Amino acid sequence: VLGTNRKIDFDEVFLPHLDAAYNLARWLTRDPADADDVVQESFMRAFRFSAGFQGGDSRSWLLKIVRNTCYTWLRKNRSRETSYELDEEQHEAVSGDPEAILQENIDRQFLRKLLEGLPPEFREVIVLRDIEGLSYKEISSVTELPLGTVMSRLARARKRLQADAARATQSGVLG
Amino acid sequence: MNCEDAKPLLDSFADGELDLVNHVQVEAHVDECLRCDHIYRNRAVLKNALADEILYFRAPSELRSRIRLSLSESQTRSPITRLLKWRWMPAFATAAILTAVLLTTFAIYRDRAVDSENLLANEMVSAHIRSMMVGDTHLMDVPSTDQHTVKPWFEGKLDFSPPVADLSQQGFTLIGGRLDYAGGRAVAALVYQRRQHVINLFVFPNQETGANGERLLVKQGFNIVHWTRSGMTFWAVSDLNAAELQEFAADLQS
Numbered sequence: 001v002l003g004t005n006r007k008i009d010f011d012e013v014f015l016p017h018l019d020a021a022y023n024l025a026r027w028l029t030r031d032p033a034d035a036d037d038v039v040q041e042s043f044m045r046a047f048r049f050s051a052g053f054q055g056g057d058s059r060s061w062l063l064k065i066v067r068n069t070c071y072t073w074l075r076k077n078r079s080r081e082t083s084y085e086l087d088e089e090q091h092e093a094v095s096g097d098p099e100a101i102l103q104e105n106i107d108r109q110f111l112r113k114l115l116e117g118l119p120p121e122f123r124e125v126i127v128l129r130d131i132e133g134l135s136y137k138e139i140s141s142v143t144e145l146p147l148g149t150v151m152s153r154l155a156r157a158r159k160r161l162q163a164d165a166a167r168a169t170q171s172g173v174l175g
Numbered sequence: 176m177n178c179e180d181a182k183p184l185l186d187s188f189a190d191g192e193l194d195l196v197n198h199v200q201v202e203a204h205v206d207e208c209l210r211c212d213h214i215y216r217n218r219a220v221l222k223n224a225l226a227d228e229i230l231y232f233r234a235p236s237e238l239r240s241r242i243r244l245s246l247s248e249s250q251t252r253s254p255i256t257r258l259l260k261w262r263w264m265p266a267f268a269t270a271a272i273l274t275a276v277l278l279t280t281f282a283i284y285r286d287r288a289v290d291s292e293n294l295l296a297n298e299m300v301s302a303h304i305r306s307m308m309v310g311d312t313h314l315m316d317v318p319s320t321d322q323h324t325v326k327p328w329f330e331g332k333l334d335f336s337p338p339v340a341d342l343s344q345q346g347f348t349l350i351g352g353r354l355d356y357a358g359g360r361a362v363a364a365l366v367y368q369r370r371q372h373v374i375n376l377f378v379f380p381n382q383e384t385g386a387n388g389e390r391l392l393v394k395q396g397f398n399i400v401h402w403t404r405s406g407m408t409f410w411a412v413s414d415l416n417a418a419e420l421q422e423f424a425a426d427l428q429s
Contacts (some may be wrong), residue, residue, distance in 0.1 A: 001348050005260070010246065011243070015242070015243075017238075018234045018235045018238070018239055018242065019231075020236070022232055022233065022234035022235075022238065023231055023232045023233070026232040027232070032235075035232070036238050036241075039234065039238060039241055039242070040238065040241060040245060042248075043242045043245070043246065044249060047246055047249055048249075049414050066244070099213065099214055099217050101213070101216075101218045102217045102221055102224075103220075104220055104223075104224075106220075106229060108224065108229045109229075110225050110410055111224055111225070112229075113180070114220065115225075115230075124223065129190065130221075130222050130225035130226060131225055131226070131230055131231055133226075133379065135192070136187075136190070140220060150186055151192070152183065154186055154190075155183060155185070155186035155187075157217060158186055158221060160219060161221065161329050162217055162218075
């Protein structure tokens with residue numbers, strides 16, 4: 001809970017999560033300048049709402065605001081990207097084929113392009129888990145999704161990413 | 176545990192997010208199932224690749240400074256804090272003090288004016304009641320219906336000469352005059368009558384030169400009309416109804 005000197009307390013509690021905020025915003029907007037704007041707006045919002053912060057996990061609290069700000073921003077500026085409804089089952093491609101073996105030394109910039117190509121709902125769970133290192137519980141708190149949904153969505157997101165990687169490798173796009 | 180049960184749990188297993196029972200069971204299954212072990216290994220490779228520092232976007236230092244600046248600005252930018260900013264304080268304080276002084280002065284002035292009128296009205300009513308008391312012979316020092324008898328009578332008794340009007344034509348009969356004391360000074364009291372109602376008209380000089388309109392007051396059941404004219408203040412007090420008392424006042428001023 002923030003004390004009487006709100007500004008100093010706010011800086012101490014939330015500024016350490018600036019990188020986490022920027023990383024998420026950057027992955028969701030896929031543009032450095034847009035990420036700058038979204039993060040700055042998120043911090044202003046967080047500051048305004050900080051009276052409602054009841055203590056506890058300040059990183060998740062901040063990331064929730066960043067995520068909401070990102071989606072508001074995306075709806076306003078790139079409505080095309082969030083226009084489709086994510087069907088949880090649609091991506092459950094029942095394939096009898098075993099997954100292609102992922103190369104240990106997969107090119108990181110290639111991987112980045114693949115991840116950026118995922119729908120934001122898939123992208124965000126991978127970013128929060130594998131890049132930011134949040135627990136399922138923390139992801140559930142940031143995305144406001146039930147724990148079970150976080151679990152299944154993460155599995156589908158990785159499967160999709162893995163399949164995209166295999167397809168690109170097979171068609172020689174790797175580079 | 177078979178593949179059907181294990182497959183949905185492989186990611187959580189790779190993430191170390193399974194409870195102990197499930198973890199042990201999936202681990203055992205992966206040990207003996209090549210297909211699930213293959214998926215699990217793929218997840219481990221993917222996770223390892225994603226954890227690469229290259230894929231973590233750190234905030235530029237300019238953004239950090241910009242946010243710090245915005246935060247300190249947003250502290251001072253709220254309307255209230257902006258109004259209370261130090262540089263505006265002297266102006267605000269001065270304005271506030273001036274307003275307070277003006278309001279207080281006005282209130283005191285107004286209250287004093289109202290108070291002095293009230294105080295004087297009370298004295299007039301007391302004088303009127305005293306003059307009417309049974310057995311009191313002081314209603315009139317000079318019982319006379321003749322203004323030319325009453326007016327000279329005041330000479331030498333007062334430092335002013337009260338106007339004495341004959342209003343018998345208008346139905347207000349002059350029945351006499353006397354000296355009285357009100358408002359800290361000797362005043363002329365002219366006694367008129369209409370039917371059974373006695374009217375005490377108190378007259379004394381006033382510093383104000385202009386004419387003040389009639390004011391009608393009611394105290395202790397008596398009607399009071401007072402006005403100022405040509406440096407004289409007039410107070411008419413009676414149990415006569417207000418309309419007739421105002422008629423009396425109007426006749427005196429015409």
